[in-house]
Amino acid sequence: MDSLVVPTHYRVLSPPQAEGGKTVAVFPEAAGDLQARAAASGAPLSVFVEAVDAGSVTLRVFTPLKEKGSSDSGALAALAFLHGxxxxxxxxxxxxxxxxxxxxxxxxEWLLRQGEVQVTQAPPVDLSPLGLEARSVQVASAGRPNLMVETSDTAALDALTPNAEAVAAVNRATGTTGLVLYAPGGPGRAEVSFRAFGPLRGFEEDAASSQMFACLVGALGAQGRLPEGTNLLRGAQRMPGTPARLTAQYAETGGGFEVWVGGSARRRDP
Incomplete structure (x- = not known):
């Protein structure tokens, strides 16, 4: 196949009628100089379909500068393209x-299994450097531990501008690698709103984090606050200027919650 085939662009995890989430370029084959093609795609993330059959798909994911080991957003875009x-x-x-x-x-919507989320009590920690008055504090992990902090309401959540050094210090003090701030409610019938920070992982704030949302689902489950009569939860991720909408499916296990996370992937022009 021609290595210069034009990719299909998707907007992934964007709220309805909004330009948020992440933009992903999907290439239906993996040929030629993949890094150069990713750099020319016009998207911050490019995914190449290396192999596909009815029950499995193999992908390679690139930013404009380097190959990325894996990406939930890239996978969701590729799955939407291939299923279509x-x-x-x-x-x-x-x-x-x-x-x-x-x-x-x-x-x-495609959902990806994030694993089993384990929740524990957080050690004592001073959150005043972050400008936070916490309603609850937990540690939740689906392989990487996150500090889960509930704020008073969505207005307080939106108003926060945590300093990256202060976030990193709080993570080190609690043996965690990320910080999730959340509050009940949100736009578009979202049950919970949240923001996700990870300076120890190489980013200040993530616009759409499946793994950190999975940990939030587990934290709410440990508090007995998941919706009754359903196994779905919708979350509004509220990074300023880049809103996202994520969907989680969950099931309680003997020691935690098994969580799948995903959301919409809509075709768009580059």
């Missing part, structure tokens, strides 16, 4: 580098 081509079942395995993630189609 009639190439996939509704349950598949997604391979990216050394990682294999089960994926399922649920209500028109």
């Amino acid at each position: 081509q009639g190439e996939l079942l509704d349950v598949v395995d997604v391979r990216m580098g050394e990682e294999v993630l089960p994926a399922q189609l649920c209500g028109g």
Whole structure:
């Protein structure tokens, strides 16, 4: 196939009628200089389909500057593209580098398994350098521990501008690698709003974080605050200027909550 084939661009995890989430360029094949093609794609993230059959897909993911081991946003865009081509079942395995993630189609949205979230009590910590008055503090992990801090309301959540050095210091003091701030409610019938910070992971704030939202689902579950009569939760991620909408499916296990996270992936012009 021609290595210069034009990619299809997707807006992933964007709220309805909004330009948020992340933009991903999907290439239906992996040929030629993938790094150069990613740099020319016009998107901050490019995903190449290396192999595909009805029950599995192998992907390679690049930023304009380097190859990225894995990306949930890249996987969601590729799954939406391939399913639209009639190439996939509704349950598949997604391979990216050394990682294999089960994926399922649920209500028109692809969800990726994030694993089992374990929640523990947070150690004593001074949150005043972050300008926070916390309603609750926990540690939740699906492989990487996050400090989960509930703020008073969504207005307080939006008003916060935590200093990256202060966030990193709080993470080190609590043995965590990320910080999730959250409050009940949100736009578009979202049950919870949140923001996600990770200077120890190489980013100040993430616009759309599946793994950190999964940890939030587990934290709410440990408090007995998940919605009754359903196994779905919708979250509004509120990075200033870049809103995102994520969907989680969950099930309580013996020691925590198994969580799948995903959301919309809509085609758009580059």
